[in-house]
Amino acid sequence: MIQEEKKNLNYLNLSINQIMNGMKNYQEIQTKQIVISKEKEQEIKNLKEENVKLYQTLEEMNKEMAELKILFYDNMMVLANQRDTEHLKQEITKLNQIVEENSTEFLALKKSIQQSKQVKQHIFKDTQIIKLDQMNLRLLSDEAFYTEPVYTSEGYRYRIKIYTRSTNVNNLAIYFQLLRGGLDDALKWPFTKKVNLTLRDKDKFFACTTTNDNYLQILDSSSFDKPSEEYNVAVGFNNFITHEELKQFIINNNLFITITIQ
Secondary structure: OHHHHHHHHHHHHHHHHHHHHHHHHHHHHHHHHHHHHHHHHHHHHHHHHHHHHHHHHHHHHHHHHHHHHHHHHHHHHHHHOOOOHHHHHHHHHHHHHHHHHHHHHHHHHHHHHHHHHOOOOOOEOOEEEEEEOOHHHHOOOOOEEEOOOEEOOOOOEEEEEEEOOHHHOOEEEEEEEEEOOOOHHHOOOOOOOOEEEEEEOOOOEEEEEEOHHHHHOOOOHHHHOOOOOOEOOOEEEEEEEEHHHHHHHOEOOEEEEEEEEO
16 A cells, blocks of 8 residues: 555656646746747837838928929029020929939838838737637538638747538538748747647537647648748648537537637
């Protein structure tokens, strides 16, 4: 009996160590996320300040352009009354050069402002809930549904692909797909996180997990490698759940799917 108690104590110590390691990994991820968020906040603040300066410069340019236009027409009226036609041509040429130079600068400034507006903040989500409405119609369609691309907390870009009716069969199919992202060069490859795919309502749930290890035996591991194209081959479940089993998770003609990256 003492040996049995020692064995149970060893199992208990092992479980505690696993829990402590899990908490340590979670704290490290949270710290990284806070650092990334602060960097993004500073980047957005800098962009806003730059935009204010650019708009101020643009307003000044507009005023200068208006003044030049008035000066141009004033000079045209004065020079039109002069007999020296050659001098009139020279003045017009100079004024045209001034207008052209300022127009070029104006267009360059406008382009710079437009480009600064196109800077987007990355969206980081380790958990997201997908809502599929009009399920009575979706269950009759073979069309694929894609979620908006997002990043995990560590910086991997991904999306979810869903067929509510898989290859003319009454099954729901769901897949995880890695996409090329702006942070790929700073990440560790291949992708090794667990992807939990869960159907749930307030009383019950149905879940499956996909990982790198699940697919190394049956698929090319490149699905989890750093994307060399816009996206990798999607991996998941062709027969995630039958339509008959799915009915219990449809609420008011809506289906809710939870995606969790661990």
